[in-house]
Amino acid sequence: MPAASDLERIYDDHAQALFAFALDLTRSEADTRDLLQEMFRRLAVRPLRDANVRDARAFLLRMAHNLWVDQVRRHSTRERVRNTLATAAEPVFAPADDPDSETFRRELDAAFAELPPEQRAVVHLKLWEEMTFESISRTLDIPLNTAASRYRYGLDKLRARLRPLYAEIQ
């Protein structure tokens, strides 16, 4: 069992990034909480230092992705429909004070929700975690070219959807 301070340190260093990634994948705060709960439960039973981890953030993101895959497999179709319907009610991005920025954020939220989860995961890791495609391919367990193409397709869709608004704001 890891020392309490180890778990707290992991939480303080990585919880925000894991929350954002998990929320982006699940689009549901309840599922995100379940996912993080399971993750920290596992970390309590089997600490990071036992897992011989070099890059803790990448390891934790991979763990979050694997847990999300398990969660999707477990969920019935009915629950998936419920989650899809709840997508609009679960914003991923923080609200902005500026009305223009707030409009852009809302549109980005909606555009992001329309992306397939696989593309969303790659775009998230590339843009907000600033990971390389090689690192993304290892984290998501996909080929390097797949990671690059998913990013390109995802970004193209976002650009096409947000082009008018972005041009207006600029």
Next chain:
Amino acid sequence: MNPDEFEQRLRKEAFRPIPDEWRPELLREARLEGAAAASRAPSPFHRLGEWLCDWLWPAPAAWAALAVCWVAVVILNRSALPSAVEMAEAQANARLALAYQAAVRGFNALQLDDPAPAPKPPEASPPRRPEEPNQARMHRQPTSSPYECLETVSTRQMA
């Protein structure tokens, strides 16, 4: 729209912060779970199961495919085995070959026990002079022709 600018613009968007009340809740539950796990000693089978899960997790499809290949190999191996009739035939042939080998070995042993008298070395003949062959050829009696031999045989038979 410059792609780099667009990407930079997206990067500026901040995600919702994780709810503050989650921290004590998640950590408390994790600690409880950790304490419970530490108190119950895992059985060797449980450890083996966990180790297998960790090991097989990255590519379950690949391991399943490998298992299918092994099953196919076993099935093909079984189907390639000879039938009972073929086995019996092969065993009979093997027995026959063994018997033949034993017979040959016995025969060889007999020959070794009773060796044939060694051929005598040829007696030393006086050195021949070089003109001798010619002389011998000159004084040699003429041999009977094959017709004469046949005639002799037929005469004997008639007698």
